[in-house]
Amino acid sequence: MPMAAAPDQQQLPAGASSSSPRLRVHDTTLVPPSPSPPETSLPLTYFDIFWLHSPPVERLLFYRLAPDADVATIISNLRGSLHQAVRAFYPLAGRIRLTPGTSDRYELHDQPGDAVTFTVAEYDDADADIDGLTTDEPREVAKIATLVPQLPEGGRLFALQATLLSARRGLAIGVTVHHAACDGSGSTHFLHTWAAACSGAETPPPPPVIDRSLLPDPRGLYDVFFQGAPSTDEMELVKMSADQLIATFVLSKDDLKRVKDVVADESARLRVAPPRCSSLVATFGFVWSCYQRAKDKESISGAGAGPMPCLAFAVDHRSRVKPPLPDKYFGNCVGPAFALAPQGELAAVGAVGLFSACAAVASSIDEAVRDIGTSAMDVWIDRLKEAGATGTPLSVAGSPRFRVYDLDFGFGRPAKVDIVSVARTGALAMAESRSSTGGMEVGVSLQPAGMERYRKCFADAIAWLHQRPAEQS
Incomplete structure (x- = not known):
């Protein structure tokens, strides 16, 4: 350390600034697409402009390293293979800017010399080794926030950081991306492409489809979303405190089956048609009910009391827009679903809360699918603002479809993956x-008192699920 840069990469001076005295930066390399494409501009679509002011998405992948791991070779391979992914996803090397001659049209602009930054660092903190950083138990956000890179100034879109952890027993790969450049499907497609190149996979992922003309805008939604887009402050719903925590809560396959059984039984008791309760719906419903109960335990005093809590989450519409987009379309193509449920029902312990939450989530997905191509899309932002006006809506980042635990760069699958930016949103x-x-x-970020309440609500709900069959028998 530091390692030599590849011929098509530029290495910046070591000793770059750091937000933490415990983080020692070895070097930052600029990795351009190679061969360099000609100057290119991709106009933002209406799905892209929706995220113009959103805070960047920050993802952390933690890896355990073998005691005899050749760390220098690992870093060299990561850096050396990166250019293949950058070449395929060349827009990420550019920047977001106003289209020249306009006041409201934005584009991703790439020109020769643009590059993705790749920082190599070491974290000198004996209290934050790989075991401590990958636990599901609450951890201080401040301890891991320094492991994700900041986006360079000037509208840059993407940055990467590889940080060796205490005693070089672990490695953290931090990824930061501007949401207006692509959604989670696109950014994780990049990571799978990079991992395949680094590990020498025989069958790499298919290349991205980079063509914004595939998404026409006959309804003029770009103008609607641009004029109504919330500011960065409005998107950053949480003002982080120094003691902000992040923790992971796991639902097993058996847990999810039990949730589905509860929903089916409650539907039969109420003599209503059962909602479509997939594993995703069951997960959303379970954690939303727990979250609402932890947030305001007094809300269980009366069904329907207070404003309707909202769970807002993204639905991928690549297959639903007209004409349909390719599965590997690179850009944004997600729209919001709004699940609403009476506060008292949602926060109720047991079957009432689970059924109310899961039914609302399932209904919101059906509504989101029906809305595509209709006038209902015109009021997406209005609905977001309405939800915010009655209380902070709970939202969702990430998806099990992204298969982040399959990201093997040649030294094993991740020991843990976190989305650090949820601490702000x-x-x-x-x-x-x-x-x-x-x-x-499910990763949850709360202050200590809120985290303790949520942990108790989650544990109590899991215990109720597993006691329920015995109680009914």
């Missing part, structure tokens, strides 16, 4: 469970 971080087939894990 107040969102739940969703991923497939790393420890059980068919399970889910």
Whole structure:
């Protein structure tokens, strides 16, 4: 350390500034697409402009390293293979800017010399080793926030950081992306492409489809979303305190089956048609009910009391827009779903809360699918603002479809994946469970008192699920 840069990469001086005295930066390399594409501009679509002012998405992948791991070779391979992914996803090397001659049209602009930054660092903190950083238990956000890179100034879109952890027993790969450049499907597609190149996979992922003309805008939604887009302050719903925590809560395949059984039984008791309760719906419903109960335990005093809590989450519409987009379309193509449920029902303990939450989530997905191509899309932002006006809506980041625990760069699958930016947005971080087939894990960021309440509500709800069959028998 530091390692030599590849011929097509520029290495910046070591000793770059750091937000933490415990983080020692070895070097930052500029990795351009190679060969360099000609100057290119991609206009933002209406799905992109929706995220113009959103805070960047920050994802952390933690890896355990073998005691005899050749750290220098690992870093060299990460850096050396990166240019293949950057070449395929060349817009990420550019910047977001106003289209020249306009006052309201934005574009992703790439020109020769643009590059993605790749920082190599070391974290000198004996209290934050790989075991401590990958636990599901609450951890201080401040301890991991320094492991994700900041976006360079000037409208840059993407940055990467590889940080060796205490005693070089672990490695953290931090990824920061501007949401207006692409959604989670696109950014994780980049990571799978990079991991395949680094590990020498025989069958790499298919290349991205980079063509914004595939998404026409006959309804003029770009102007609607641009004029109504919330500011950065409005998107950052949580003003982080120094003691902000983040923790992971796991639902096993068996837990999710039990949630589905509860919903089916409650539907029969109420003599209503059962909602479509997939594993994703069951997860959303379970954690939302727990969250609402932890947030305001007094809300269970009366069904329907107070404003209707809202869970807002993204639905991928690549297959639903007209004409449909390719599965590997690179850009944003997600729209919001708004689940609403009476506060008292949602926060109720047991079957009432679970059924209310899951039914609302399932209904909101059906509504979001029906809305595509209709006038209902015109009021997406109005609905977001209405939800915010009655209280902070709970949102969701990530998806189990992204398969983040399959990201093997040649030294094993991740020991843990976190979305650090949920500490600012107040969102739940969703991923497939790393420890059980068919399970889910949810990242939650709260201040200590709120975290303790949520942990208790979650544990009590899991215990109720597993006691329920015995009680009914």
